[in-house]
Amino acid sequence: MKLNDEERDILAGKAGPVPQQALQHQIKVGDFFGAADFVPVTQAHIMADTESLGEAGVQWLEGLAATTEGQHRVRVPTITDPRGTDFAKADWLGQTKGMVDLERRAIAAFEKLGVAMTNTCINYQTIQPPTRNEHTAFGDTGVVIYANSVCGARSNFEGGPSALSAGLTGRTPRYGFHLPEQRRGTLRIQIDYTPTTLNGWGGLGGVIGRLAGNYWAVPVIEGIEGAPRSDQLKHFGASMASFGSIALYHLVGLTPEATKLSDVAASDLPVHRVTRADVEALQKSYHTDDTVDVVVFSAPQLSLYELGDLASLCDGRKFSVPMLAVTSPQVKPDSDRMGYTARIEAAGGSVLSGMCFYQSYAREISEARGWKRLATNSAKLVNILGGYGYRPMLASMEACVDAAVSGKLVRT
Amino acid sequence: MGPVVRGPALVANDGFSARYDLDRIKGVFSRPAHKLAGQSYVGKILVLDTAKGGVATAWMLHEMKSRGIVPLALVFNSVNPILAQGAALGDVAMLAGFDEDITSAVPDGAEVEVDPAQSLLKLI
Numbered sequence: 175m176k177l178n179d180e181e182r183d184i185l186a187g188k189a190g191p192v193p194q195q196a197l198q199h200q201i202k203v204g205d206f207f208g209a210a211d212f213v214p215v216t217q218a219h220i221m222a223d224t225e226s227l228g229e230a231g232v233q234w235l236e237g238l239a240a241t242t243e244g245q246h247r248v249r250v251p252t253i254t255d256p257r258g259t260d261f262a263k264a265d266w267l268g269q270t271k272g273m274v275d276l277e278r279r280a281i282a283a284f285e286k287l288g289v290a291m292t293n294t295c296i297n298y299q300t301i302q303p304p305t306r307n308e309h310t311a312f313g314d315t316g317v318v319i320y321a322n323s324v325c326g327a328r329s330n331f332e333g334g335p336s337a338l339s340a341g342l343t344g345r346t347p348r349y350g351f352h353l354p355e356q357r358r359g360t361l362r363i364q365i366d367y368t369p370t371t372l373n374g375w376g377g378l379g380g381v382i383g384r385l386a387g388n389y390w391a392v393p394v395i396e397g398i399e400g401a402p403r404s405d406q407l408k409h410f411g412a413s414m415a416s417f418g419s420i421a422l423y424h425l426v427g428l429t430p431e432a433t434k435l436s437d438v439a440a441s442d443l444p445v446h447r448v449t450r451a452d453v454e455a456l457q458k459s460y461h462t463d464d465t466v467d468v469v470v471f472s473a474p475q476l477s478l479y480e481l482g483d484l485a486s487l488c489d490g491r492k493f494s495v496p497m498l499a500v501t502s503p504q505v506k507p508d509s510d511r512m513g514y515t516a517r518i519e520a521a522g523g524s525v526l527s528g529m530c531f532y533q534s535y536a537r538e539i540s541e542a543r544g545w546k547r548l549a550t551n552s553a554k555l556v557n558i559l560g561g562y563g564y565r566p567m568l569a570s571m572e573a574c575v576d577a578a579v580s581g582k583l584v585r586t
Numbered sequence: 587m588g589p590v591v592r593g594p595a596l597v598a599n600d601g602f603s604a605r606y607d608l609d610r611i612k613g614v615f616s617r618p619a620h621k622l623a624g625q626s627y628v629g630k631i632l633v634l635d636t637a638k639g640g641v642a643t644a645w646m647l648h649e650m651k652s653r654g655i656v657p658l659a660l661v662f663n664s665v666n667p668i669l670a671q672g673a674a675l676g677d678v679a680m681l682a683g684f685d686e687d688i689t690s691a692v693p694d695g696a697e698v699e700v701d702p703a704q705s706l707l708k709l710i
Contacts, residue, residue, distance in 0.1 A: 333644020
C-alpha cells in the first residue's frame with residue numbers, strides 16, 4: 175500500500191506502539207484486498223461482545239489499554255455495538271459471574287482507549303447517521319448495510335479489531351465499498367410484493383441475501399411500493415446482510431445512489447424475480463413447532479416506535495412464557511419515560527438494554543433457562559440461532575405476542 | 587496471509603461464519619442446515635465457498651486459536667473482509683480466489699498444503 179508521511183511515521187512507531195500495531199493490522203488486511211492506500215474515516219463502530227472476544231480477546235484489549243507510551247486513545251469518534259449482557263438482568267438471563275466480569279474488563283479497557291460505550295447496533299437511528307459519501311469504519315453488518323445503502327455512506331464490514339484500529343489511526347484501507355466501482359449493482363431483483371410487517375421485510379431481505387450470495391454482490395431492487403420506514407429497512411438490511419453477507423443494496427428510485435436504474439446497473443445484469451411466495455416459504459421453513467419456550471424481540475435493537483407498537487400489543491395481556499424486548503441504552507430511557515417499558519412489563523415481559531440476544535451467550539442462556547423453541551419477528555435472529563441450539567421461528571410481532579400469552583405459535 | 591500449513595481438507599460447497607455455524611466449545615459445525623453439521627473442524631483445512639454472516643469471526647478465530655480449537659487454514663472461493671481481518675489477528679492461514687470452484691477441485695479428506703505467501707494450494 176502507498177503510505178503518506180503521517181502513515182510512515184505511525185508505522186515507524188513515532189506515534190507510539192498502539193497506533194503502530196493498529197496500522198500494521200490494517201496493512202495486512204489492505205494488502206490482502208489490494209488496497210492502493212488509506213482513506214480517512216470520520217467515525218468507527220466496534221462489535222466486541224465478550225462471547226466473541228473470549229478471555230484471549232479481552233487480554234489483547236487490556237494489553238493495548240495498558241500502554242501509556244505515545245498516542246493510546248482513538249483519534250475519531252469510536253462507539254460500540256451491543257455488549258454481552260444487560261448488567262441489571264444478567265442473573266435472570268442465567269449468565270454467570272465469569273461472563274459479567276469479562277464484560278466489565280472489556281468495558282474498562284475500551285474506556286482507557288477512549289472508546290464511547292454506546293452499546294448499540296442502531297447507531298444510525300440513535301447516535302448519528304452518516305451522510306452520503308462519508309467514509310466510516312463500521313462494525314455490525316446491519317449498521318454497515320444501512321449506512322451504505324440508505325445513507326449512501328462508505329464502509330466495509332469492519333470486525334472489532336479492524337474497527338478499533340480505524341479509530342486509533344483515523345483511517346482504513348481503501349478497498350471494497352470505499353471505491354465507487356465496487357458500489358455498482360451486480361444483479362437485479364424484481365419484486366412483486368412490498369411487505370408491511372417487519373418480519374416480512376426481514377424475510378424479503380433474507381431471500382435476496384441468499385440469492386445474492388456473497389459480500390461482493392450488490393443487489394439492485396425494483397418494485398418496492400411507497401417509501402419504506404427506517405425500521406422496515408433496518409430489518410430488511412440486517413437480514414440481507416445476515417443471510418448473504420451483503421453490505422450494500424440499491425432500491426431504484428428510493429436510495430440515494432439509485433435515482434434511476436442506469437445510475438447503478440448495467441443493462442445486461444442477470445435478473446431474478448422474488449415473489450410473496452418466496453418470502454412466505456422462508457418464514458414457513460422455520461416454523462418447525464407450535465409450542466414456544468420464549469419470545470424475543472431483538473436483532474436489531476428496537477427503536478422507540480417498535481417499543482411503542484409492542485407496548486400497545488401488550489396492554490391487557492398476561493404472558494405465560496418469557497418475552498424479551500431488547501433495545502439500546504439511548505432508547506431505553508425514553509421507553510421508560512413514555513411508559514412503554516411499564517406496559518410491556520405489566521404483561522410479564524422484560525425490556526433489556528445495551529445487549530442483543532444473539533451476542534449475549536445465547537447457547538449458555540438456552541441451557542440455563544431451558545429455552546429452545548424461540549419465536550421472534552427478526553429474520554436475522556432466526557438465521558443465527560440455529561447454530562446455538564435453538565429452534566427459532568419467524569412470525570409477526572402480533573403473532574409473537576399472542577404466542578407469549580398462549581405458549582403456542584399459530585401457523586399462518 | 588498466514589503461515590504455511592499442511593493437513594487434512596474438510597470440504598463442502600457451503601458458507602462459513604464462526605458465530606452462525608460452529609459450536610466453538612466442542613469444535614464442531616453445529617448449525618443443523620450446514621453441510622458439515624456435526625463434523626469437527628479442529629486442525630482441518632476448511633475448503634468452503636464463501637464467508638457468510640456477521641462480524642464476530644474477526645474476534646473468534648483469535649479466541650479459538652488461544653484454546654487450540656481452530657481450523658488449520660481457511661481456503662475459500664471468496665472471502666469477505668471479516669475473514670481476512672480475523673485471519674490477520676489470529677494468524678490463521680487463508681487463501682481465496684481461484685480459477686475454478688475450489689470445493690469441487692479438492693477431495694474431502696485429502697492431505698493438502700497451503701502456502702499463502704505464494705498463493706499456492708497443493709494436493710499432497
